Each structure stands twice: as C-alpha cells, then as structure tokens.
Amino acid sequence: MNTEERLRNFKEICRKVGLKITHQRLEIFKELLNSHDHPTVEKLYHRLQPKLPTISIDTVYRTLTTLEKHDLIVRVETEESQARFEGRMEEHHHAICKKCGGITDFYWEFPDEASLPAEILNWGQLVKKSLTLHGICEQCIQEE
Amino acid sequence: MNTEERLRNFKEICRKVGLKITHQRLEIFKELLNSHDHPTVEKLYHRLQPKLPTISIDTVYRTLTTLEKHDLIVRVETEESQARFEGRMEEHHHAICKKCGGITDFYWEFPDEASLPAEILNWGQLVKKSLTLHGICEQCIQEE
DNA sequence: TTCTAAGATAGGAATGGTTCTTATTGGCAG
DNA sequence: CTGCCAATAAGAACCATTCCTATCTTAGAA
Known part of the structure; x- marks a missing residue:
C-alpha cells in the first residue's frame, strides 16, 4: 500500500x-x-x-x-x-544499535513455523513473529 | 551454569x-x-x-x-x-501474550546467519538475535 | 583484628514520560 | 443548519525511575 x-x-x-x-x-x-x-x-x-x-x-x-x-x-x-x-505495517524486523539507539528495518522471511519448538506451537495463537537484532551499527563503530 | x-x-x-x-x-x-x-x-x-x-x-x-x-x-x-x-543468560527467545502480558521462554536455534538479507549483514556488528512471538496464550484463549 | 577510604545504601525529593480532568471545540448525522 | 457527542487543549496528576545526601558497609591496609 x-x-x-x-x-x-x-x-x-x-x-x-x-x-x-x-x-x-x-x-x-x-x-x-x-x-x-x-x-x-x-x-x-x-x-x-x-x-x-x-x-x-x-x-x-x-x-x-x-x-x-x-x-x-x-x-x-x-x-x-x-x-x-x-507506520510501516508489512511484517518486518528491526536491528537496534546499542550505541546510538537507531532502529533499522529489514525484511526477512521466517524460515518455517515447524522449525519452532513444539512447546511453542502449543503455546497459544501466534499473531506475529519479530526478529530483533542487537549490536553496533557501522557508523557507531567508525566513530569509536 | x-x-x-x-x-x-x-x-x-x-x-x-x-x-x-x-x-x-x-x-x-x-x-x-x-x-x-x-x-x-x-x-x-x-x-x-x-x-x-x-x-x-x-x-x-x-x-x-x-x-x-x-x-x-x-x-x-x-x-x-x-x-x-x-536472570537466564543462555541465548533464548520469548513468546509474549497480548492479553495477560505473560512471557514464556523458549530455545530455538537460529537457522543460519546467511539467510539474513545482505543489507543487515553489512549493518554493523551483531551481538544478539532475539525472536519474539506475539499472540494469545492458551490459558487466555480458554478464559475468553 | 582494627582502622580507613571509597563505594553503596535508605529515604525522601525531584524528574520525566504518560495519562487524567474539565471546559471548550468541532465533526458529522439528521 | 443544528445539535449531539466525541475529540481536543491545557494544565494537573500520576507513576516509574533517578537523583541527592547523610549514613553505613565493604575490602584492603596497618
């Protein structure tokens, strides 16, 4: 959209x-x-x-x-x-920089729900799967 | 430990x-x-x-x-x-219930870093990858 | 063990993000 | 166009978190 x-x-x-x-x-x-x-x-x-x-x-x-x-x-x-x-509504994921707090969006197709452990497949009704990466972005590395 | x-x-x-x-x-x-x-x-x-x-x-x-x-x-x-x-320090993931706010831990091996988009592999230095599932837990479904 | 300096804590005050209260405004159905 | 009711502005209140400072504790030295 x-x-x-x-x-x-x-x-x-x-x-x-x-x-x-x-x-x-x-x-x-x-x-x-x-x-x-x-x-x-x-x-x-x-x-x-x-x-x-x-x-x-x-x-x-x-x-x-x-x-x-x-x-x-x-x-x-x-x-x-x-x-x-x-405002972005398409399912996407985030990379967060520990240093500057910046958040970068990225798209990534979740491999396969079956790869999740059985305990979680029975946990309830899943609505969203979000992957969050933590680290230090290139710009902050340069500035160190 | x-x-x-x-x-x-x-x-x-x-x-x-x-x-x-x-x-x-x-x-x-x-x-x-x-x-x-x-x-x-x-x-x-x-x-x-x-x-x-x-x-x-x-x-x-x-x-x-x-x-x-x-x-x-x-x-x-x-x-x-x-x-x-x-207090749990082993890398693990969370399922969060929208209804009761409860957080359930689970283990899941991340498929392969190469499956991430190239833009993110060049984003910076990754420290942690955490998957968070959102939904409604079985207990809250029952109570509805 | 005792002493001492630096670090840590308790308690209350202050701060900052968020929500509530209330009088007023404005969207929209009729 | 009119009136009703939801939505807003402004400031007060609220609540989670942090700061201030006098007092206490830890850890290392004597």
Missing part, C-alpha cells in the same frame, strides 16, 4: 469503527507515514508543530494509542522507557 | 570489575535467579521484603542496572512502560 492507499484505508477504518476523522488524527497519521526513524512521541510532537502549532502532546499520545488499537500503526518493542512508533 | 556456579561467577565478576559484594546485591541477584516470570522492579522489590525489610526501591533499580551493565542479567524488551528483567 502506498501513502494514498494508506490514507484511504485510514479513513475507511475510522468510519467503520466510529472514529471521527479530525485534522489532528489525519496529520499525526500522515506524519508517522513519512517518518522512517521510529520516532518517539516527543519527536512527532515537534515535527507536527509547523502544521498544528496548538496541538497538545496528550493528543499525540492519545491518537497514537487509538491508531495502534485499530492496527493502523505499530508500537515498537524496545528496552527504552520512551515509546516509539512506526 | 547452575545456581551455585552463577553465584561464584557473580562474585568473580564483581571482584574483577571492582564492585563490592553487598548483602543487597547478592540477594537481588539470587532472587532474580529464582524468578522465572521476568519480574518488574516493583515485583522483585516486594519479593525481597522478607529478607531485606529496609531495602529501598532505588537500590533495586540501581543494582539491576549495574548487573545488566556487566552482563550478569538481562533487561527484557517489551512494549510495556515498566522494565522487566531475567
């Missing part, structure tokens, strides 16, 4: 579940679609200032939580205390 | 890096070794009350951060705001 399709989908989902399509929701969603660095709420808030100078940070929090609930965006799993979000 | 070996290793590492072996550090480490539910700081704090009735929660935070820095324990990556820790 490209940006336009994502926006159409966004509006459709909102209509379907009874969410009003407000200026703020639309701008927050669009801003996240254009952000490929898995921004924190604070970062998004600042990026939105030019378009929405009076928006409150609470609205950003509330909206992201709402969008997440309806599977329009994803909350990224990290060890940090600050929440980070992304 | 069994518990006894882990404790010996703990003391050795402390000596090596100049950390004093305090009663609190030892008890916090032992408590985490005995906990298999990836407890939050708050939970550990309460479990330690019987043995260390006057311990402050700051000490638990500080100690866990210190132990993590020296690779004696691991901070678990979740979407939650509260930090969770574990």
